Amino acid sequence: xxAGINGDYFSMTFxxxxxxxxxxxxxxxxxxSLPWVNRSALVGLIDGRVLIARFRFSANLKLxxxxxxxxxxxxxxxxxxxxxxxxxxxxxxxxxxxGTTEIIASANLPLRPNVPLTLTVRQVSEAGNSLIxxxxxxxxxxxxxxxxxxxxxxxxxxxxxxxxxxxxASFDPQTISWAIGGGPRILREGQISIECEQEGFSLSFRxxxxxxTAVGLKDDALLWVVVDGxxxxxxxxxxxxxxxxxxxxxxxxxxxxxxxxxxSTLFVRGRVVNQPSDGRERPxxxxxxxxxxxxxxxxxxxxxxxxxxHWLSGTPIPLQVVGxxxxxxxxxxxxxxxxxxxxxxxxxxxxxxxxxxLPPVEGEEPIQVTVTVTPKNGxxxxxxLTLCVHPKPSILVLRPDSITVPPGTSVRLQLSALxxxxxxxxxxxxxxxxxxxxxxxxxVGKVVNGTFVAAQTxxxxxxxxxxxxxxxxxxxxxxxxxxxxxxxxxxxxxxxLQLVGxxxxxxxxxxxxTTEKRSGTGxxxxxxxxxxxxxxxxxxxxxxxxxxxxxxxxxxDVYGDxxxxxxxxxxxxxxxxxxxxxxxxxxxxxxxWRRLEINLPTGLPEPLTLESIYLAVxxxxxxxxxxxxxxxxxxxxxxxxx
Amino acid sequence: MVKVGxxxxxxxxxxLLSFVASAQDxxxxxxxxxxxxxxxxxxxxxxxxxxxxxxxxxLPLPKELxxxxxxxxxxxxxxxxxxxxxxxxSKAGAM
Numbered sequence: 001x002x003a004g005i006n007g008d009y010f011s012m013t014f015x016x017x018x019x020x021x022x023x024x025x026x027x028x029x030x031x032x033s034l035p036w037v038n039r040s041a042l043v044g045l046i047d048g049r050v051l052i053a054r055f056r057f058s059a060n061l062k063l064x065x066x067x068x069x070x071x072x073x074x075x076x077x078x079x080x081x082x083x084x085x086x087x088x089x090x091x092x093x094x095x096x097x098x099g100t101t102e103i104i105a106s107a108n109l110p111l112r113p114n115v116p117l118t119l120t121v122r123q124v125s126e127a128g129n130s131l132i133x134x135x136x137x138x139x140x141x142x143x144x145x146x147x148x149x150x151x152x153x154x155x156x157x158x159x160x161x162x163x164x165x166x167x168x169a170s171f172d173p174q175t176i177s178w179a180i181g182g183g184p185r186i187l188r189e190g191q192i193s194i195e196c197e198q199e200g201f202s203l204s205f206r207x208x209x210x211x212x213t214a215v216g217l218k219d220d221a222l223l224w225v226v227v228d229g230x231x232x233x234x235x236x237x238x239x240x241x242x243x244x245x246x247x248x249x250x251x252x253x254x255x256x257x258x259x260x261x262x263x264s265t266l267f268v269r270g271r272v273v274n275q276p277s278d279g280r281e282r283p284x285x286x287x288x289x290x291x292x293x294x295x296x297x298x299x300x301x302x303x304x305x306x307x308x309x310h311w312l313s314g315t316p317i318p319l320q321v322v323g324x325x326x327x328x329x330x331x332x333x334x335x336x337x338x339x340x341x342x343x344x345x346x347x348x349x350x351x352x353x354x355x356x357x358l359p360p361v362e363g364e365e366p367i368q369v370t371v372t373v374t375p376k377n378g379x380x381x382x383x384x385l386t387l388c389v390h391p392k393p394s395i396l397v398l399r400p401d402s403i404t405v406p407p408g409t410s411v412r413l414q415l416s417a418l419x420x421x422x423x424x425x426x427x428x429x430x431x432x433x434x435x436x437x438x439x440x441x442x443x444v445g446k447v448v449n450g451t452f453v454a455a456q457t458x459x460x461x462x463x464x465x466x467x468x469x470x471x472x473x474x475x476x477x478x479x480x481x482x483x484x485x486x487x488x489x490x491x492x493x494x495x496x497l498q499l500v501g502x503x504x505x506x507x508x509x510x511x512x513x514t515t516e517k518r519s520g521t522g523x524x525x526x527x528x529x530x531x532x533x534x535x536x537x538x539x540x541x542x543x544x545x546x547x548x549x550x551x552x553x554x555x556x557d558v559y560g561d562x563x564x565x566x567x568x569x570x571x572x573x574x575x576x577x578x579x580x581x582x583x584x585x586x587x588x589x590x591x592x593w594r595r596l597e598i599n600l601p602t603g604l605p606e607p608l609t610l611e612s613i614y615l616a617v618x619x620x621x622x623x624x625x626x627x628x629x630x631x632x633x634x635x636x637x638x639x640x641x642x
Numbered sequence: 643m644v645k646v647g648x649x650x651x652x653x654x655x656x657x658l659l660s661f662v663a664s665a666q667d668x669x670x671x672x673x674x675x676x677x678x679x680x681x682x683x684x685x686x687x688x689x690x691x692x693x694x695x696x697x698x699x700x701l702p703l704p705k706e707l708x709x710x711x712x713x714x715x716x717x718x719x720x721x722x723x724x725x726x727x728x729x730x731x732s733k734a735g736a737m
Contacts, residue, residue: 269674
């Protein structure tokens with residue numbers, strides 16, 4: 001594999017269907033996964049064209065008597081009612097529960113779009129979790145479809161036809177060689193066109209900076225773009241508009257966003273070259289690869305690989321030397337086969353084949369170190385790599401620079417070092433975090449492995465946190481302690497409240513009830529109807545309430561309905577950045593009050609605004625209707641001691 | 643082929659640098675030709691801190707270079723990190 005990027009969104013549940021790509025997946029012409037409603041896919045045709053398209057699809061099953069029934073799924077969790085087709089691409093078995101009715105049939109595989117798949121029934125089983133034959137398929141039948149399945153006999157003929165119709169491109173779906181789903185489309189015909197609404201993505205998904213993966217089409221090239229994010233000081237990520245602008249500036253006319261967040265991964269010649277935001281590579285459901293099938297050739301040149309060009313001197317520098325053949329395939333080499341030199345000569349340097357150690361550089365200015373590698377034998381072209389080594393950082397940045405927390409709270413610290421180049425430009429430097437010296441003034445807490453741990457105290461404590469890297473410092477002010485709860489809303493009336501359902505098909509109603517309350521004279525009853533609408537549905541109490549400075553904890557009393565809905569809050573900091581936090585991952589309690597409290601994020605530009613509290617469902621099968629009571633919304637502030 | 647590769651790399655660098663110069667102070671921190679006509683570049687900017695990796699793949703592709711999606715499972719659906727993804731080079735060769 002020469003290179004690869006992560007692909008479609010996928011199921012990350014603990015069910016047997018974890019790893020199910022949500023949208024279209026066609027591989028070697030074989031239809032493996034159906035399009036997700038209205039979402040775009042990147043498509044490769046057998047004539048070599050690559051394009052972005054959305055599809056409408058129809059899927060039908062023809063029975064022996066010539067009648068037709070809808071096919072409700074392909075290689076995915078079976079619906080409660082209907083037929084779902086499983087092909088060998090899914091795996092060994094259907095993963096259905098014991099007692100599920102399943103038709104096991106031979107078939108003229110592979111399954112291709114717009115081409116009938118002829119089946120011959122071998123057996124109708126009620127054991128569940130049937131083996132999917134390599135030369136056939138399994139049709140899982142649930143609800144009324146199960147009785148239809150039970151009426152079938154061995155050797156009965158069936159036919160499956162899945163028709164794809166491109167909505168915004170003109171081509172024959174039978175000519176699709178491969179396709180991979182994603183969304184939303186962000187460029188169309190040379191214009192920024194963020195098609196979130198059409199493809200079922202929220203506004204916050206568009207407007208929040210995230211790690212992103214995207215593909216862009218130019219007249220003569222396909223671009224893969226991976227943006228790292230959620231890592232302050234290193235890379236914050238991009239909004240969809242920023243990503244679209246980047247691709248437009250790079251000359252793309254059409255572009256499609258793919259799965260992002262912790263899934264965003266770029267793999268180049270044997271290694272992950274980006275820094276995935278989970279801190280490690282996330283296993284993904286599908287990927288788009290570029291394969292180099294040129295025949296192997298002898299090594300013609302050497303290559304020096306290092307993850308960065310800018311380093312704080314004395315930091316171990318990962319440095320690998322490989323051979324490259326004429327078609328840029330990398331081949332490993334033993335350090336014994338190589339001569340490695342550095343210019344200028346620095347006394348005490350060494351290289352063990354994997355890591356280069358340079359001794360600390362004297363003076364104030366950065367130096368350019370050129371690494372040259374030549375082969376001891378053979379005619380491969382030598383390689384050079386220039387590293388910029390700084391004796392110390394020019395600037396140290398500590399985030400957050402203001403910490404206001406309750407006692408005992410932990411805050412992850414992000415320290416980045418910037419070095420000034422000879423042209424006065426600042427570059428992020430790589431350094432060894434173990435070299436940082438932390439100092440805490442005031443009895444506010446301590447730093448353990450790059451995390452600030454607030455002291456246990458009953459008083460308000462103030463202090464200063466200082467990071468020192470080779471004499472360059474960065475500080476953060478710290479305040480620890482709890483002063484009091486301030487009431488934000490008593491829910492004794494509807495003043496300042498607005499109720500909103502998303503999408504519009506979600507009905508939301510609110511009223512103040514006095515019979516069941518936690519404090520004051522009433523509580524807000526939020527009634528919601530999630531029976532209609534797409535996969536993601538929300539019922540929001542919009543408050544748009546600025547929080548006092550120093551707000552560190554939010555609390556609310558909630559009378560549950562046992563619905564299992566997700567309960568969250570939406571906040572915005574002073575720069576307009578959105579923050580989503582969970583009050584409860586499931587409203588599992590019923591007919592009783594619970595006090596829910598969460599710590600607010602620290603170090604954000606204040607004041608924070610509490611925009612809304614909302615119930616959400618994100619799974620298709622969650623079609624609940626219910627009502628939840630809210631009372632006594634409060635915020636906890638840490639005082640300044642004045 | 644090597645000369646063609648170098649020419650294409652130079653052309654790509656010129657195009658990219660003009661783009662970089664016009665756009666928000668991006669610095670090229672890594673640049674590699676990774677297959678004939680295929681280039682990888684890593685870009686960084688300080689404010690706001692952002693890292694971007696770009697791979698440019700020529701279209702139409704020569705027949706020896708193949709784009710293909712793969713599933714995460716080694717035996718059907720599932721989830722895998724890149725080093726464990728099935729590369730399907732034999733199948734791709736048969737396309």
